[in-house]
Structures are given as C-alpha cells and as structure tokens.
Amino acid sequence: MFARLEAPEADPIIRLMAQFAEDPRHDKIDLGVGVYRDAAGRTPVMAAVAAAEARILAAQETKGYFGLAGDPRFLVAMRGLLLGDGVDPGRLAAVAAPGGSGAIRQLLELVRLAAPGATVWISRPCWPNHAAIADAVGLRLREYSYLGPAGDVDGAAMLADLDGAAPGDVVVLHGCCHNPSGADPDAATWAALTDMAERRGFVPFVDVAYQGFGTGVEADVAGLRHMAARLPEMLIAASGSKSFGLYRERVGLAMALCAEAGAAGRVGGALASLNRRNYAFPPDHGARVVTTILSDPVLRADWEAELATLRARVATNRVALAAALAEATQSPAFAFLTRHRGMFSQLGLHPEAVLRLREAHGVYLVADGRINLAGLTPATIGAAAEAVAAVLREAATAA
Numbered sequence: 001m002f003a004r005l006e007a008p009e010a011d012p013i014i015r016l017m018a019q020f021a022e023d024p025r026h027d028k029i030d031l032g033v034g035v036y037r038d039a040a041g042r043t044p045v046m047a048a049v050a051a052a053e054a055r056i057l058a059a060q061e062t063k064g065y066f067g068l069a070g071d072p073r074f075l076v077a078m079r080g081l082l083l084g085d086g087v088d089p090g091r092l093a094a095v096a097a098p099g100g101s102g103a104i105r106q107l108l109e110l111v112r113l114a115a116p117g118a119t120v121w122i123s124r125p126c127w128p129n130h131a132a133i134a135d136a137v138g139l140r141l142r143e144y145s146y147l148g149p150a151g152d153v154d155g156a157a158m159l160a161d162l163d164g165a166a167p168g169d170v171v172v173l174h175g176c177c178h179n180p181s182g183a184d185p186d187a188a189t190w191a192a193l194t195d196m197a198e199r200r201g202f203v204p205f206v207d208v209a210y211q212g213f214g215t216g217v218e219a220d221v222a223g224l225r226h227m228a229a230r231l232p233e234m235l236i237a238a239s240g241s242k243s244f245g246l247y248r249e250r251v252g253l254a255m256a257l258c259a260e261a262g263a264a265g266r267v268g269g270a271l272a273s274l275n276r277r278n279y280a281f282p283p284d285h286g287a288r289v290v291t292t293i294l295s296d297p298v299l300r301a302d303w304e305a306e307l308a309t310l311r312a313r314v315a316t317n318r319v320a321l322a323a324a325l326a327e328a329t330q331s332p333a334f335a336f337l338t339r340h341r342g343m344f345s346q347l348g349l350h351p352e353a354v355l356r357l358r359e360a361h362g363v364y365l366v367a368d369g370r371i372n373l374a375g376l377t378p379a380t381i382g383a384a385a386e387a388v389a390a391v392l393r394e395a396a397t398a399a
C-alpha cells in the first residue's frame with residue numbers, strides 16, 4: 001500500500017522548528033514559529049490559565065463527552081470576546097474546533113459543502129496553512145495584493161484585486177497582526193472592504209489568531225466587528241493558542257454569521273456534522289480554561305493585564321531591533337518594523353540570505369523572511385542585527 005507514497009513536503013514553519021531543534025549551537029536564535037517567548041526564552045503558562053486550571057481540576061467530576069459543537073458556554077464566551085454584543089446571536093452558528101487551524105479546516109469544508117465552486121482569496125504574502133488547507137479541501141485559490149513597496153498595506157491594490165471576486169467567493173482576512181507581514185489594514189480600509197463585500201457579494205473569512213497582540217483585546221477586533229455589524233454573511237475562525245498561551249491544548253472556534261436564524265440553524269447542524277466526521281467531539285480542556293477566564297471578572301482582568309505585558313514586550317523588541325538594524329546596516333531600511341504590530345514582520349531578505357543567516361549565524365527565519373519578534377531577547381537583539389547586516393554586506397559584495 002505504501003510503496004509509492006511520498007511524504008508531502010513539510011510546511012516551511014514546521015520544517016524550521018525541526019531544523020532549529022536539531023541545531024547543536026548554543027547561541028542559535030529562533031525567530032521562526034509564532035510562539036510567544038519571554039525575555040528568558042520561555043513560553044509561560046499565563047497566571048490566569050494556571051488559576052483556571054486549578055479551579056477546573058478541583059471541581060471536575062467527569063470527563064464524559066460534551067456535545068459535538070463543544071461546550072455552549074465556550075461558544076457564548078468566545079462570541080462575546082470576538083463580537084461583543086454587536087450581532088444578533090440568533091444569526092450565528094459556532095462549534096469548538098481543535099485550534100485555529102482546526103477551525104479554518106472546518107469552515108473551509110463548510111464552504112465546500114455550501115458552495116463547491118467558490119474561490120478562496122488569500123493575501124500575498126500569507127500564512128502557508130491557509131493555502132494548504134484550502135488545497136486539501138479542494139477549493140480553488142487566488143491571491144490578492146496586500147503590501148506596498150515600503151512594507152505597509154496597499155489598500156488600493158488590495159481593493160482593486162478583490163473587485164474581481166465573484167458573489168459567494170471567500171476572502172480570507174487576518175483579524176489583526178497579519179501573518180507573516182505584521183501590517184494591518186487601517187479602519188478606512190476595513191470600511192472599504194466591507195462596502196466592497198456588500199457590493200460584490202463575497203464572504204469575508206476573518207481569521208483571528210493574535211487577538212490582544214496588536215493594540216488591545218477590543219481594538220484588535222474593531223475591523224471584524226465593523227464587518228459583522230454590516231454584512232449578511234461572514235466566516236470567523238479564532239484561536240486560543242497565542243492569546244491565552246494554550247498552544248498545545250488546541251483551542252479553536254469556527255463561527256459563521258448567517259443572513260437569518262433559519263440559515264444559522266442549518267449551518268450549525270452542518271458544522272456539528274463536520275466535527276462528527278472529522279474528529280467527533282472537539283477538545284474540551286483548553287476551551288474550559290478560556291471559558292473560566294472570560295466568565296470571571298477577576299481572572300479576565302488578570303489575563304488582560306498579562307496579555308498587555310506580552311504585547312508590550314513584543315512592541316519593545318520591535319523598536320529595539322529597528323534601532324539595532326539601523327545601527328548595524330547604517331540604513332533606515334528597517335524602520336517599517338516599528339509601524340507593524342504583533343509577533344511578525346518580514347525583513348525583505350532574499351531566500352539565500354535567510355539560508356545564510358541560518359547556516360552561518362544560527363539565526364532562524366522562515367524562508368519568506370518572516371521573523372517572530374517575540375523570539376528576541378535583550379541579549380540576542382544585537383547579535384541578530386549584526387548577523388542580518390553581515391549577510392546583506394556579503395550579498396552586496398557578491399552582486
């Protein structure tokens with residue numbers, strides 16, 4: 001059976017994780033996978049998470065199955081976190097899913113069931129798993145322009161491309177902290193995208209994986225909320241991995257905004273059936289932790305305060321790296337870093353330079369030049385900047 005099976009090429013982010021783990025150098029620097037790290041290089045368990053887990057452990061009497069959609073209290077808590085009270089709950093259908101990627105998979109399978117001819121539009125550049133999942137589900141893919149030459153969102157180019165989307169097409173947008181670029185649309189661009197979705201009839205699919213890492217928990221979903229208040233239909237995927245630090249617990253939410261309650265009932269049934277067929281019951285522990293935190297004012301305040309410190313650390317790293325690169329390269333070329341938000345930016349390096357950084361300097365970036373700013377510490381920022389400057393000098397000399 002397996003004689004001719006070829007293992008698919010690993011996702012570049014996952015491949016990099018393995019390469020980093022195998023590298024014996026003690027001074028290697030991991031700017032690859034999007035995982036938050038503190039100044040000591042650890043990915044902490046957030047205090048509110050630990051407190052919620054202790055509570056759950058003390059009170060839990062059973063690990064019997066919950067419903068296929070997951071715990072309804074989780075669905076309500078996440079709805080509030082994402083949408084506030086700006087949308088009629090009767091128009092929403094939601095299920096818990098294993099992580100943000102699990103939610104994306106379920107929603108794209110839903111699209112395939114509802115509109116098999118739909119094209120999925122993703123930004124160029126984009127997170128590789130959006131394309132990989134759309135491809136696995138069998139949906140057609142197209143890219144839309146996203147960035148201008150200075151590394152900021154080019155709203156006009158984005159809108160010009162999306163003007164070609166057909167009614168019922170799905171347009172994937174990153175709720176905040178665009179992965180990989182770190183450049184987010186401004187409020188005017190979100191408003192223009194909403195107008196265009198209304199006019200052209202495409203369905204925005206907003207992926208919220210970094211809520212709280214941009215400007216703030218509420219501010220980071222302002223664009224999403226603007227759209228949800230206006231549009232008849234939307235898809236929303238959310239992840240608890242980064243915002244709650246629950247990476248390995250696989251906390252995800254797949255949600256659809258429907259034109260009316262009757263459609264929401266049918267979509268909810270379809271999502272529950274997709275859960276059943278793909279993995280039956282969604283994981284519960286991490287979802288329960290999130291629900292416990294969001295429903296308790298003290299734990300919620302504690303979580304938001306800790307998340308604010310994580311956000312501030314990443315923002316500080318941005319400023320420090322931009323300064324270190326300006327010094328090391330004697331050029332203002334990296335000033336855009338301070339305009340971006342969240343864990344990622346792309347350094348605009350050629351793949352050869354990315355390879356050289358890894359091989360000669362032990363600095364690990366994704367092949368598209370994406371760096372995870374949370375991977376830097378005060379002790380490594382200078383070395384990382386010097387390494388980038390060195391490979392740029394080499395490339396200039398070779399040219």
Ligand code: LMR
Pocket residue numbers: 013032033034035127129179
């Ligand atoms: C990333 O982009 O590095 C993270 O979202 C982790 C992943 O699953 O790719």
